[in-house]
Amino acid sequence: MRVYQETFGELNGQTVTAYTMVNDHGMEVTSLDYGCIISKLIVPDQHGTKENVVLGFDTVEEYVKHSPYFGAVIGRVAGRISGAEFELDGQVYKLAKNDGEHHLHGGNVGFDKVIWNTEVVEEDHSVSLVFTYLSMDGEEGYPGNVKLKVSYTLTNDNELQLAYEGVSDQKTLLNVTNHTYFNLSGDLKRDILDHELMLKSTQFAELDSELIPTGELLSVNGTSFDFTAGRKIKDGVEAQHPQNLLAGKGYDHPFVLDENQQKEIVLIDEESGRTLVVETDQPGVVLYTGTQLGEDFEIRGVKSRKYLGLCLETQGMPDAIHQPSFPSVIVEKDEVYTATTKWRFRV
Template structure:
């Protein structure tokens, strides 16, 4: 296995490098050190055709101009924080308001709009790119100097493993995820409306008009949020359910996982046969069906439009700092934040 490196662009006098990890079965994962962005994932369909299965761009400028978070690592806190403020250890912290009155995905720059330091590791069975970034005390309004490390490892079992590790010198908040948009049709030939998704989850979190969790934790039974037996994505978009309508005719909702590291999520495109299995040690996943994607511009030559990709954002539950009954993402001084999500690429035959 090996990692190829090439120049991708520059920000001022800082070069941005693209890294392509290749395994022995022809699978490729490409990423850049700007925002730890995954730019391409190449996998075969049931006919042996290798194509890209994530939304992304071919230039650094397009990533810098786009606000849809294609493929990047978001943090310090993924999702929204209501009112762009929180209280921790008796002190109130004010954050950037970059989503109306709220704070979204770590703020103006967060982890997704900075250049990380990168190093490469290779052996016969796996290869990896490890990214490191020190987020200084007060960055985006958060307390503590946070030493953050994100490692993308591709192995010969056709698995991409993302390992997040962080430590702070002050008690702070940390809840990190990858924001890749998957489209298993290959090279964006179709949207994801006919993809099927299965999730091991009995509960989801309803949203209010600002797309913040209301605080309720609701049973998925007899709703379009019941993915336990598998569900075609478009059945939620077309359901007319108030929560689907609220999110822009689709999904942008957190789910509480009922299992970990046990095939919790399975996404499949029946036409191509491509199947993605996601396992994590995070308590939840935010399913976002691309409802807000702009209907202008192009993504690698394909017209941008709603539902062109689906995100499976493994993470803690958004706005948990304002809901004590949600799983906490407070990171105590000196503690280690450690989280792994694994993506397994396979093919379902007819």
């Protein structure tokens, strides 16, 4: 196993570095110290052909100008916070309104838009990139100085382990995820409508017209949101379910996971033979099917369009700070926040 690095570009006078981890089977993961972005993930198909299965760019400029969070770490809080404010212990904290009247994915300069410190760790059977960042008190409106660590570990089992850790010197909010867009066809040969998804989830969060959870959990039973036995993504695109229509004919929804660390999320592309198994310790996953991808840019020579990739954002529930029935995303002073997710690729 090995790691190599190269200069990816420059941003505001700072060098952006790309690190590529390669295991003994030829699986490659390229990540940037800018936003901890996973810019390439190369795995074989059923014929042994190695291709990239995530959406990303080859220049910093494209990420700055066009990226809808491709491959990035999201924080301090993933998803939307309604009204772009929250209250802790009687104090109201006002956040950036970067999604209409709401706060999205950590604000204007969230974790996805800063350069992290990077350490390479090489073990006998794995290699890791360990990113660290100090998010200062008041950054994007959030309280507390937060020391953050994000680790990406590649193993010889064709598994990428994602681990997040944070400690704050004040009571604050933390709900971190990764926003990689997957397309298992390889090198964007097809869209993701024929991808089949299995989710061990019997409930999903109802959204209002601005894609904010209402607090109600709806049963998947008998709907296009029932992935318990597996179903194709296009089912939700063709469905007349009000929640599918609301999300732009597709999905942008938090699902409550019924199990953890038990192959609870499986994505399959039958034509390439590639399978992605996702396991996590988080209570939910946001399924987003790229319904808002614009058509005004290209992704490595392929015109961007709806349904070109899908996200499986393992995390706490969005807007949990305003929904008492959702698991809390409040972190106490000096409490260690942790979250882990594994992506395992098979053919």
